Amino acid sequence: MNWINSLVRPKIRDLLKKREVPENLWIKCPETGEMVFHRDLEANQWVVPNSGHHMRMPGKKRLELFFDDGSYERIDTPAVQADPLKFRDTKRYTERLKENRSKTGEDDAVYVACGKVNGNDFTAAVQDFAFMGGSLGMAAGEAILAGMQKAVADKTPFVLFAASGGARMQEGILSLMQMPRTTVGVQMLREAGLPYIVVLTNPTTGGVSASYAMLGDVHIAEPGAQIGFAGRRVIEQTIREKLPEGFQSAEYLLEHGMVDMVVKRHDLKETISNLCGILLKCEVELPTLEDKSPEAAGEADETTRTETSESDTPEAELKA
Structure with missing residues (x-):
């Protein structure tokens, strides 16, 4: 078998053959005419990156x-x-x-x-x-x-x-x-x-x-x-x-x-x-007294003691 016919010519035909490109590989923006690669468009939720057009x-x-x-x-x-x-x-x-x-x-x-x-x-x-x-x-x-x-x-x-x-x-x-x-x-x-x-x-x-x-x-x-x-x-x-x-x-x-x-x-x-x-009027759940940490409970007790001691002063009694 002639090696020129069996090897060389098929390779030359492959080089000269026009490659088929899928029609939807590049998508044209209707507003600006910009060509966008379909994967980039899909990754951006079908929104043209530069123009912001929603496809x-x-x-x-x-x-x-x-x-x-x-x-x-x-x-x-x-x-x-x-x-x-x-x-x-x-x-x-x-x-x-x-x-x-x-x-x-x-x-x-x-x-x-x-x-x-x-x-x-x-x-x-x-x-x-x-x-x-x-x-x-x-x-x-x-x-x-x-x-x-x-x-x-x-x-x-x-x-x-x-x-x-x-x-x-x-x-x-x-x-x-x-x-x-x-x-x-x-x-x-x-x-x-x-x-x-x-x-x-x-x-x-x-x-x-x-x-x-x-x-x-x-x-x-x-x-x-x-x-x-x-x-x-x-x-x-x-x-x-x-x-x-x-x-x-x-x-x-x-x-x-x-x-x-x-x-x-x-x-x-x-x-x-x-x-x-x-x-739906969704409400945020607020923490109850039982859910409070010991540190927060201690701070609350300290505040209560301070308010009680202030109310026992003579000035507080005169105001009453």
Whole structure:
């Protein structure tokens, strides 16, 4: 066998062959155009280091960052009929579900978990925008209700990380029915006296913002998140006016009283934990007399003796 053909030529081909680079290796910042290495972005909680732009992040990672040590227990949610209306547009609804389940590894857009946050019990639900835009369907509505019922049963605060384009059109009226159903779940939390905290991420729009996402005790928005019902273009065409710059952004809504605070992603955990402590009126346990050390007890006895001796003086008797 000719050694040139068997050894030299294959090595030359390998040198000249174009190496394939994964598409998601570098991520571009939408604000500045800066290219960020995906591992650096993930290590910074999907916040671009220089610009501070908050990128969308996977729902599972939200749960890992929210719960202590990334440890939590997933809550089983009721199963629903996959395609109740036999809907089809450019492709069948069942095919879309299959594609999104394969892409995300989840059955639907909302999943619920419980665990510890700074040592306290919490229940949380996450809407994953990667699953059909986080749209609200029957499965998502059932998951949110299951999470709220779990919070009531365990007497824990309920935290919702909302990210959605609205109701799922492939389920029609059955999707819209989840808006009042989840509202009943919110009322259950209020009757039980449990905090309901909503974190509005980018984007939170449509039927989700028109129902449970705007019914929280406290509304927290991430910086730059788009929050509203209809899109900017639809509103401008309807009212035939130009909307102000930054309309429907988290900062604009904060300025106009639609959200309570805008909190950076790195500070969300501490902020939510502190808020729930205030809403639940958590009291700090003070030491009792039995818990005091002998040194502290001795100091207290000495103070008592001093006060008693001063009260026995003639001046004290004259004052009496």
